[in-house]
Amino acid sequence: MLYRLIPFLLIITLLSFVLFNFQSIRRELAYKLGISGDTTTSCCSVDQALKQNGQFDENANMAIFNSQVIDYPKTSLAYSYAQSMAQGTANQAVLGTTNDAGEEKWIEVSLDEQKLRAWEGNKLIMEFSISSGLWAPTPKGTFNIWYKTRSQSMVGGSQALGTYYNLPNVPHNMFFYQGYAIHGAYWHNNFGHPMSHGCVNSPLASAAQIFDWAGPVVPQGQGTVRATPENPGTRVLVR
Secondary structure, three states: OHHHHHHHHHHHHHHHHHHHOHHHHHHHHHHHHOOOOOOOOOOOOHHHHHHOOOOOOOOOOOEEEOOEEEOOOHHHHHHHHHHHHHHHHHHHHHOOOEOOOOOEEEEEEEOOOOEEEEEEOOEEEEEEEOEOEOOOOOOOEEEEOOEEEEEEEEEEOOOOOOOOEEEEEEEEEEEEEOOEEEEEOOOOOOOOOOOEOOOEEEOHHHHHHHHHHOOOOOOOOOOEEEOOOOOOOOEEEEO
């Protein structure tokens, strides 16, 4: 008699799986069909980026990604922020758009490979996997970092679709085109696959390293800087 129950048990198991993973399945299907309804592109507008002070928010104690509360590594983010604030003056001699030999520093983002490479002339300095735009495309072209923030909040996505995010203290943000930035990401570890709303998600340690390497220089003790002719931004090639 028990064998007659097997089809029903399989159906119940399948329905349970679908219901449990409903939001995830819905997100993927909507993305593939191009009907997600999620209108968020990049992490913020230019005006929103410029209103950020780059300071660490000690009052933030929770992070949400894909409409779910996630582990929020506040202590490690605070430590990394303190290290970043102390870097400025000590590293200014080697920061900027050229190295000591006068070779151009530039960043390459390969969307096909989901890789970021930092170069000094033709010499590869660092390389790591990234996550570019899933819900909105990462813009292609040649840009320059125009604004940097050591830390800031990012809010967007769609509650209905399950892509809502509210992420405090996103570290090491390098805006290269409007509100699109290369930045650290603590809310996933799926680098090598698109995951963002257009920004270039990077592993925390890698984002910290390239933030200190790239121009414009953020002065010691300050949370933000905007590129100027005297303090230019590193070139970013997205292809």
